[in-house]
Amino acid sequence: MTTSPIERAADSFAAELSRRRVEQGMTKKQLAARMGFDPSYVSHVEGRRHRPTEDFARRAEAVLGAAGAIWQRFQEYDELRHARAAVNPHRDPPVPEKWMPPGTGLIVEQEVATLRYENGRYRCAIRRALYNQGTEPVTRYLVRVAVDRYPGDPGRSNRHHREHPLTFGELDLQAYYDDQGSRERMEWRKKQDRDAFKEVWLLFENGQGRFPLYPGRRAVIEYAYTVSEDKWGTWFQRAVRLPTNQLTVRLDLPVELDPQVWGVETSTAEEGPLRTPVVHTEEDGRARFEWSTENPPLNARYRLEWRYRSEPPAGPVRGAEGGTRASDRMRAAGIVQRGADLLRQPARQFDLPRDAGVARDVVARLRAALDRVDELHPFSKGLGLAAPQIGLSWAAAIVQPPDREAEPVVLINPRVVDATLESDEQYEGCLSFFDSRGLVARPLRLDVEHANVDGTRVITCFEFAMARLVAHELDHLDGRLYVDRMAPGMPLVPVEEYRESGRPWHY
Numbered sequence: 001m002t003t004s005p006i007e008r009a010a011d012s013f014a015a016e017l018s019r020r021r022v023e024q025g026m027t028k029k030q031l032a033a034r035m036g037f038d039p040s041y042v043s044h045v046e047g048r049r050h051r052p053t054e055d056f057a058r059r060a061e062a063v064l065g066a067a068g069a070i071w072q073r074f075q076e077y078d079e080l081r082h083a084r085a086a087v088n089p090h091r092d093p094p095v096p097e098k099w100m101p102p103g104t105g106l107i108v109e110q111e112v113a114t115l116r117y118e119n120g121r122y123r124c125a126i127r128r129a130l131y132n133q134g135t136e137p138v139t140r141y142l143v144r145v146a147v148d149r150y151p152g153d154p155g156r157s158n159r160h161h162r163e164h165p166l167t168f169g170e171l172d173l174q175a176y177y178d179d180q181g182s183r184e185r186m187e188w189r190k191k192q193d194r195d196a197f198k199e200v201w202l203l204f205e206n207g208q209g210r211f212p213l214y215p216g217r218r219a220v221i222e223y224a225y226t227v228s229e230d231k232w233g234t235w236f237q238r239a240v241r242l243p244t245n246q247l248t249v250r251l252d253l254p255v256e257l258d259p260q261v262w263g264v265e266t267s268t269a270e271e272g273p274l275r276t277p278v279v280h281t282e283e284d285g286r287a288r289f290e291w292s293t294e295n296p297p298l299n300a301r302y303r304l305e306w307r308y309r310s311e312p313p314a315g316p317v318r319g320a321e322g323g324t325r326a327s328d329r330m331r332a333a334g335i336v337q338r339g340a341d342l343l344r345q346p347a348r349q350f351d352l353p354r355d356a357g358v359a360r361d362v363v364a365r366l367r368a369a370l371d372r373v374d375e376l377h378p379f380s381k382g383l384g385l386a387a388p389q390i391g392l393s394w395a396a397a398i399v400q401p402p403d404r405e406a407e408p409v410v411l412i413n414p415r416v417v418d419a420t421l422e423s424d425e426q427y428e429g430c431l432s433f434f435d436s437r438g439l440v441a442r443p444l445r446l447d448v449e450h451a452n453v454d455g456t457r458v459i460t461c462f463e464f465a466m467a468r469l470v471a472h473e474l475d476h477l478d479g480r481l482y483v484d485r486m487a488p489g490m491p492l493v494p495v496e497e498y499r500e501s502g503r504p505w506h507y
Contacts, residue, residue, distance in 0.1 A: 009077035010051055016073045018046045020064040033298045034243050035059040052077065055105070058133035062107045063243055063295070105134015106141075108244040109218070115236045116252040119340045120331065121391045122232045125224040130213060137212035138204065142191070143223060145171065145198040147231045157233075161196035166231055168198065169361025172392050174348075175202045175223035177211060184211055186221065190357070196231075207351070226391055228334060237303040240296045247296050249304055251289040255282055257308040261289045266301040274302065326377075326434040326495055333372045335389055338433035338481065342388050347395040347477040349413050352455035359396065359453045362387055363410055366398040370408065373431060374400070381505055384469045386476035389432050397473035402465050402505075409460075411450045414474055417459060418447035426505045427493070428472060428482050436492040440482045442468045444507075464507045 021031050028046065032039040036059065044050040057074035064070060110129040115122055124145075132138050147166055150157040168190065175186035187206050192199035202223060204212050213219050238249055253259045263274035278291045291304065331337050350359050369390045374383065379400070386397040399409045422444045427437045446467045449459045462470045472482060483492070 006077065006080040009073070009080050011048060013052050013057070013070070013073040013077050014046050014048050016066070016070055017052075017060055017064075020060075020066045020070060021046075024064055026064075030297065031060070031063065034063045034295065036243060036298065051081075054078070055133075055135060059107070059243065062131060062133050062245075065245075105132055105136060105215070106138060106213075106242050107131045107133050108242050108247075110246045110248075111238070111244060112248045112250070113236075113238050114250040114252060117229070117254065119336050119342075119391075120229050120334065121226050121336075122229060123224060123226050124236075125222070127220065127222045129218065129220050131218045132213045132215050135215055137214045139210070139212050140204060141202040141221060143173075143175075143188075143200045143202055145200070145225060145227075147196045147227055148233050148235070149231055151233050151235055157196070161231065164231060165195040166198060166227065167361045167365060168193070169358055169363075169365050169392060169394075170228065171198065171225040172394065173200065173223065173225045175221065177204060178220040178222070179211065179213075179217075184208070186223070187354075207354075228391065230334075234307060235303055235305045237301055240298055240300045240302075243298065244296055246292065246294055247302070248290065248292040249302060251287075251304055251306065253287045253289070253306070253308075255285050255287045257287075259287050259289075259306050259308055261304055261306040263291055264303045264305060266303065278304065329376050330373065330431050330434050333376060334369055334391075335373065335385075335431045336391050338430075340432075342391065342393060343432060343476070343481065344479045345388070345393065346479045347386070347388055348393050349395045350451070352413070352451055352453060356453040356455075358394070359412055362392055362394045362396045363398065363412070365390060365392065366396065366410075367408070370398055370400060377434075382465055382469045384473040385431065386473045388476055388479075395477050397470075397477060399466065399469045399473060401469075409466075409470070411448065411470070411473065412453065414448050414450040414470075414477070416446055416471075416474065417449045419443040420445040424507070426468060428468070429495070430472070430482055432481070435495050437495060438482055438486050438492050439490055440485050441487075442471050442485075446470055448474070465505050468505070 021028070026034075028042045029039040032042045035042070035056070037056065041050065041056075045052055045056065052074055054074070057071055060066075061068070061070040107130070108128050109131050112127045114125045116125075145166070147161065148157050149160045173188060175188060177184045177186050185206050187203045189201045189203060190199075191201055202221065204210060236249065236251060238247060240247065251259075251261060261278055261280070263278050265272055265274050274291060276291065276293070278289050281288050289304065291302070293302070296302070327337055336342060352359065366385055366387060370383065370385050373385070380402065382400055382402040384397060384399040387394045395413045397411045397414065399411065401409070420443050423441050424444060425439050425441045428440045429437050444464060444467060446462045447459055448462060448470060449457055451457050475482065475485070
């Protein structure tokens with residue numbers, strides 16, 4: 001029987017597909033799973049019972065890495081098909097494309113997921129190199145954040161997260177889009193908000209414009225978020241939801257905790273150890289663990305788990321009265337301690353009113369932390385707390401006046417617009433190194449402009465003790481500590497020797 005040129009071109013495509021699949025050592029079922037198609041569809045294309053579609057060809061080329069051969073065979077077939085359709089549009093009708101969920105036009109060419117633990121918080125950073133092999137531009141990307149404090153005990157975890165819910169303010173989610181060196185911040189929008197689970201749409205846009213990922217184009221997205229250790233269990237899991245060429249998972253943990261790490265591969269049917277070992281290196285006081293895989297199947301899950309075999313060498317230090325050290329109590333209350341990089345970085349400004357929801361979350365977290373700290377120590381001089389001190393790099397602070405009946409003052413995106421030249425020196429303490437006190441000069445009056453969550457701004461005048469408290473917190477938002485303002489050579493006073501505890505400042 002004589003075959004037509006279009007039939008020979010379809011046969012050539014099917015033969016190339018089959019040859020490349022066999023060279024990769026993949027079954028039809030495995031190839032179908034990677035491409036997001038039913039296994040029967042791949043079998044029908046190879047068996048010449050179905051004609052290839054453009055989307056099928058793009059996915060096969062990307063998954064099999066055929067150096068353009070599969071795509072070239074498809075183009076030869078497609079040109080002949082269109083040429084014949086132009087002569088007789090009633091012959092060789094197009095094969096209907098298989099329906100697929102939104103987003104399956106994307107391929108993850110490389111994913112690197114890193115989890116770093118420091119000062120009681122985990123920072124998760126994800127980098128994904130994407131290729132749009134579909135036929136439509138991609139304008140958003142779904143991100144999931146799930147925590148489980150007590151894996152294996154869902155009842156206990158559910159109770160814990162009801163009492164200590166994960167918040168968007170705590171996450172401090174930041175995302176960026178990089179297209180050939182052009183880096184843009186990505187806006188995001190909430191999709192789901194539950195106690196232990198969050199879903200967010202990363203938008204391929206920001207206030208300066210839009211930057212869709214068009215068919216046939218590549219780009220890199222990066223996003224990162226923070227979770228406190230009281231909500232994050234000792235596990236880090238990655239789920240393969242899109243066709244992925246390479247996946248790398250990394251842990252970055254303090255050497256002093258002597259971490260032991262192992263890996264687990266899970267599917268809907270079984271759970272077992274990772275097929276290759278986790279690589280362990282140590283440098284600059286950090287223990288780093290890395291595991292990679294090529295071409296993981298869709299819906300596979302890979303999890304690194306660990307335990308800490310040692311406590312930090314310092315341990316809880318006993319104070320003058322036999323109790324634990326003051327800084328240890330603050331650390332236990334969730335206060336970031338001196339030495340953390342976050343305390344030396346300028347805080348991020350809110351974009352109001354767009355970030356109104358985030359601002360409310362951050363303020364709620366500050367209020368809750370202020371209440372916890374207030375239970376640990378009598379603060380007759382008043383009390384202040386800035387967002388970086390609870391691990392959130394946002395320009396927000398809260399100040400409780402010395403008058404305990406007065407409402408706390410909330411400061412969002414604050415800046416000093418005027419200050420008196422008259423100043424005085426008083427001893428200050430800081431929740432981020434509460435073991436010492438230091439003599440600091442401050443203005444006796446500050447005029448501070450700050451924002452409401454709707455973006456409107458007001459100016460408030462603070463005097464004497466409130467001026468000192470506010471100035472202290474504004475320094476935190478600029479990445480400064482009170483020791484930076486002490487006179488050269490002026491020593492810190494250990495809290496055990498400080499004689500003014502429980503007494504207000506004198507004016």
